Amino acid sequence: MKTTVKTHLTFTTMLRRSLIHRRGRSFSALVAMTVSAAVATALLTLYADLDAKLHKEFRSFGANIVVTAPTGSKGLPEDALARIKTAAGPDAIAAEFAYAVATTDRGTSVVVAGTDFDALRRLNASWQVDAWPTAADTNAALLGQRAANFIADERAVKLTFAGKDITLRGVGRLKTGGDEDSRIYIPTSAFHAWTNVAPTVIELQIPGGAVNVESALTRLQHELPDAKVEPVRQLVEGESRIVDKTHALMYGAVLLIALTVAVSVLATLSASVLERRRDFALMKALGGSQTQLMGMFLLEALVLALAGVAVGFVIGSAAAWIISQVNFHTASQPRIGVLPLVLLLNVLIAAMAALFPVRVLRGLQPAALLKGE
Amino acid sequence: MFFRLLMESFRRQRRRKALAGLAILLGTTAVTAMLALALTIGDRIHNELAVYGANIIVFPTAEQLDVKIGGVDVKPASGSFLKETDLSKLKTIFWANNITGLSPELPLTINTSTAGGSPIAISALGLWFNHPFTDTLKTGAPSLHPWWKINGAWPTSNDQAVIGSALATKLNLHTGDTLALPELASHLTITGVVSTGDATENQLLLPLSAAQTFANLPNSISRVEVSARTKPEDAFARKDPDTLSPKLREVWYCRPYANSIAYQIREAIPGSQAEQVRRVEQSEGTVLARISGLMWLICAAALLAAGFAVSAAMATAILERQGEIGLMRSLGASKGAIAMLFYAETGLLAIIGGTLGYLLGSGLAAWLGARIFANEAVTLGTVLNPVLLPVIVALALVVAIAGSTPSIRTTLKMNPSEILRADA
Numbered sequence: 001m002k003t004t005v006k007t008h009l010t011f012t013t014m015l016r017r018s019l020i021h022r023r024g025r026s027f028s029a030l031v032a033m034t035v036s037a038a039v040a041t042a043l044l045t046l047y048a049d050l051d052a053k054l055h056k057e058f059r060s061f062g063a064n065i066v067v068t069a070p071t072g073s074k075g076l077p078e079d080a081l082a083r084i085k086t087a088a089g090p091d092a093i094a095a096e097f098a099y100a101v102a103t104t105d106r107g108t109s110v111v112v113a114g115t116d117f118d119a120l121r122r123l124n125a126s127w128q129v130d131a132w133p134t135a136a137d138t139n140a141a142l143l144g145q146r147a148a149n150f151i152a153d154e155r156a157v158k159l160t161f162a163g164k165d166i167t168l169r170g171v172g173r174l175k176t177g178g179d180e181d182s183r184i185y186i187p188t189s190a191f192h193a194w195t196n197v198a199p200t201v202i203e204l205q206i207p208g209g210a211v212n213v214e215s216a217l218t219r220l221q222h223e224l225p226d227a228k229v230e231p232v233r234q235l236v237e238g239e240s241r242i243v244d245k246t247h248a249l250m251y252g253a254v255l256l257i258a259l260t261v262a263v264s265v266l267a268t269l270s271a272s273v274l275e276r277r278r279d280f281a282l283m284k285a286l287g288g289s290q291t292q293l294m295g296m297f298l299l300e301a302l303v304l305a306l307a308g309v310a311v312g313f314v315i316g317s318a319a320a321w322i323i324s325q326v327n328f329h330t331a332s333q334p335r336i337g338v339l340p341l342v343l344l345l346n347v348l349i350a351a352m353a354a355l356f357p358v359r360v361l362r363g364l365q366p367a368a369l370l371k372g373e
Numbered sequence: 374m375f376f377r378l379l380m381e382s383f384r385r386q387r388r389r390k391a392l393a394g395l396a397i398l399l400g401t402t403a404v405t406a407m408l409a410l411a412l413t414i415g416d417r418i419h420n421e422l423a424v425y426g427a428n429i430i431v432f433p434t435a436e437q438l439d440v441k442i443g444g445v446d447v448k449p450a451s452g453s454f455l456k457e458t459d460l461s462k463l464k465t466i467f468w469a470n471n472i473t474g475l476s477p478e479l480p481l482t483i484n485t486s487t488a489g490g491s492p493i494a495i496s497a498l499g500l501w502f503n504h505p506f507t508d509t510l511k512t513g514a515p516s517l518h519p520w521w522k523i524n525g526a527w528p529t530s531n532d533q534a535v536i537g538s539a540l541a542t543k544l545n546l547h548t549g550d551t552l553a554l555p556e557l558a559s560h561l562t563i564t565g566v567v568s569t570g571d572a573t574e575n576q577l578l579l580p581l582s583a584a585q586t587f588a589n590l591p592n593s594i595s596r597v598e599v600s601a602r603t604k605p606e607d608a609f610a611r612k613d614p615d616t617l618s619p620k621l622r623e624v625w626y627c628r629p630y631a632n633s634i635a636y637q638i639r640e641a642i643p644g645s646q647a648e649q650v651r652r653v654e655q656s657e658g659t660v661l662a663r664i665s666g667l668m669w670l671i672c673a674a675a676l677l678a679a680g681f682a683v684s685a686a687m688a689t690a691i692l693e694r695q696g697e698i699g700l701m702r703s704l705g706a707s708k709g710a711i712a713m714l715f716y717a718e719t720g721l722l723a724i725i726g727g728t729l730g731y732l733l734g735s736g737l738a739a740w741l742g743a744r745i746f747a748n749e750a751v752t753l754g755t756v757l758n759p760v761l762l763p764v765i766v767a768l769a770l771v772v773a774i775a776g777s778t779p780s781i782r783t784t785l786k787m788n789p790s791e792i793l794r795a796d797a
Contacts, residue, residue, distance in 0.1 A: 025689070025692060028685050028688050028689060028692075029685075031681065031685055032681070032682070032685045035678055035681040035682065035685075039674065039678045042674060043671075043674070046667075046671075053663075054660075054663070054664075057656075057659055057660050057663050058656070058660065060655065060656040060659055061425070061652060061653075061656045062652055062656075066443075068443065099442045099443075101440055101442075101447055108437065108438055109437075109438065109440050110438050110440070111438075111440055111441065111442055111447070124652070125655075126651045126652050126654075126655035126656050127651060127652075128651060146435070146438060146439075147438060150438055175648075175651065176650075176651045176652065177429075177430060177648040177649050177650040177651045177652070177654070178430075178650060178651075178652060179439065179441045179444070181648070182438045182439045182440075182441070201443065230570060231570070232570070233520045233569075233570035233571075234424055234425055234426060234518075234519075234520040234570075235425070237424060237520055238421070238422065238424040238425050238520075241421055241424065242418065242421050242422065242660065242664075245418075245421060245745050245746060246418075246664050246667075248744075248745045249410065249414075249668070249741070249745055250667070250671070252741045252744075252745070253407060253410070253668075253671050253675070256402075256403050256406055256407070256675075256737070257403055257407075257671075257674065257675050257678055259399070259403075260399040260400060260402065260403040260675070260678065260679060260682065261678050261682055263395065263396075263399050264395075264396040264399055264400065264679075264682030264683070264685070264686060265682065265685075267392045267393075267395055267396050267686055268396070268682075268685045268686050268689050270392070319674065323667075323670045323671075323674075326666070326670065327663060327666040327667050327670055328663060
């Protein structure tokens with residue numbers, strides 16, 4: 001019992017003395033372990049968030065599912081939007097559209113769409129609009145930039161549908177580069193009161209890529225068996241392709257950097273162990289056993305590795321946070337979940353660094369080394 | 374003497390040199406690979422984003438509005454067309470090389486009959502299929518709509534056509550069948566059935582020149598879709614060029630913004646209106662900026678990590694040799710001479726390690742790129758970026774020298790006799 005305590009004491013004293021006495025070397029080993037832990041933490045934190053962050057960027061492409069009323073019907077059922085919203089889940093954005101071909105005050109035919117401006121705005125982040133009408137404004141009209149050229153007075157837009165007139169206040173112009181440029185958007189309530197045409201199309205955006213879209217398609221079709229539920233094919237395919245490729249690229253990058261850092265750290269630490277051949281020889285000559293010496297080196301490396309993980313986790317999380325903030329404009333919160341992996345990686349490197357030189361040291365004769373070669 | 378010392382040092386201390394060299398080699402490999410990937414990621418992601426189709430559309434300045442709902446022309450507009458021959462002028466605009474594809478179209482209605490013999494009017498679209506635009510660029514509708522899936526082959530001559538899958542079901546037509554056009558005293562062979570996922574599934578797609586003949590509108594096109602490599606839009610891109618000073622206007626004009634390319638297309642094709650497709654262009658810009666931004670930041674992280682690794686390795690390598698330095702000092706070598714020797718060793722290691730790392734990293738980047746982004750031509754020119762070599766070697770030199778400086782200085786400051794006694 002007494003011997004164990006004594007050994008233990010000697011061990012800690014030796015450890016402390018070894019770390020403090022060779023401050024320069026301990027410090028450079030600590031820096032190496034910190035860098036490896038910081039890099040691993042930063043990359044793993046970023047990597048864990050990557051798909052969610054990328055999918056978020058793809059939201060600006062707009063709707064990825066279109067629900068259309070069956071041909072020949074009078075439009076979608078009245079509660080269709082509410083049912084679709086429930087079936088699609090809380091993250092989805094849905095907007096319903098009713099279309100009618102009206103005549104402008106200049107006698108040109110124009111497509112007028114009745115919709116909910118709030119949903120339209122959230123669904124189409126890429127559209128360029130001078131001023132979005134508020135949802136409360138039931139008399140507002142958003143004019144497509146081409147359609148606006150066929151209207152005499154943009155302040156008081158006069159439209160005729162089936163002999164009925166309506167006068168709306170144009171609040172802004174819309175620029176998309178698509179069919180929308182030739183349309184006029186007005187609020188659903190005004191549209192319905194004027195034309196009595198029911199909505200025929202619901203555009204939906206389901207976040208999260210092809211898998212989510214596929215499952216949403218099934219749910220929506222089940223909810224509205226008569227309607228035509230179709231994905232916007234190029235968007236769904238493209239998103240998955242690009243996210244997958246970026247993911248693969250990041251994976252390659254993470255492996256490459258981790259490998260580089262690991263091998264460099266290994267080289268640095270091994271060198272500092274090898275350099276202590278003389279200590280090794282002396283301890284052996286004084287009666288230290290092979291196991292004790294190995295334990296000594298191992299413990300020293302592990303202490304450094306743990307200190308490295310503690311500091312590195314903080315630095316790495318900060319780096320991941322900054323990278324996310326700069327690039328994606330959203331923060332990446334520190335993830336405790338990556339800690340075990342980082343710890344494992346660092347301890348593995350430290351253990352290898354301590355044990356790798358032992359093979360070289362074992363072959364040495366203490367006497368020869370102490371004599372000076 | 375100096376060179377002998379240098380050579381001997383490399384000859385005798387192979388293991389130590391190998392360790393420091395390995396650190397430099399790995400560091401530069403990682404940095405080269407990341408840089409090479411970051412430099413090409415823009416083009417690669419752009420190619421991937423091509424699945425979204427055209428980012429600029431060109432149409433005639435209209436006297437009438439399109440009356441389209443859900444991609445279907447409710448009231449086909451008549452009258453204004455662009456000239457197909459004017460498209461060749463796109464080859465002369467400033468950013469002509471950035472145009473990666475274009476697809477003109479001409480919609481028409483064709484009268485034919487169903488399998489039962491009753492007459493029916495079907496809507497058709499005249500398109501380019503693999504049309505040689507320049508010597509190197511063959512383009513057309515299929516390349517601008519990569520999500521169109523064809524079961525069969527695209528038409529190659531004017532008496533062939535492909536049919537949308539919904540229309541094919543309706544008319545009970547299959548690949549190899551013939552569609553008679555009695556009014557035009559002609560017929561078309563169906564070479565394939567195409568599934569598009571949009572309104573085109575209800576149309577017949579035929580070569581543009583055949584459509585022009587059938588509609589009796591020679592040289593006419595109603596719309597052109599253009600896919601161009603663009604620079605993501607910034608605040609400057611949104612400016613109206615006509616309000617800028619001549620000098621700034623020149624700058625605006627000579628940047629590959631979608632707006633500038635659209636402006637140049639308007640100038641080149643008389644009577645045309647060109648607009649960026651905001652849904653594609655704006656979103657592509659964001660995605661491209663995010664992904665390449667991520668690559669550059671990872672690149673910076675790789676650089677930082679490699680820098681730390683290399684300087685730590687160099688510091689260890691110098692610290693190990695305190696005894697040597699003490700001996701040289703006591704034998705009368707000046708501090709300058711010793712520092713010179715160590716820097717020369719470091720520099721030599723950095724140059725060798727950096728060059729090898731450059732080669733290895735370039736290879737790795739090419740391999741990774743080819744694995745992730747399929748169907749790419751790999752040539753020596755694309756693998757080895759000559760600009761990177763001096764950059765990488767210079768980086769390796771700076772990092773290695775910066776990493777070894779503190780250790781060299783500390784060691785030189787120490788009293789040689791103390792070092793020698795401590796070592797003994």
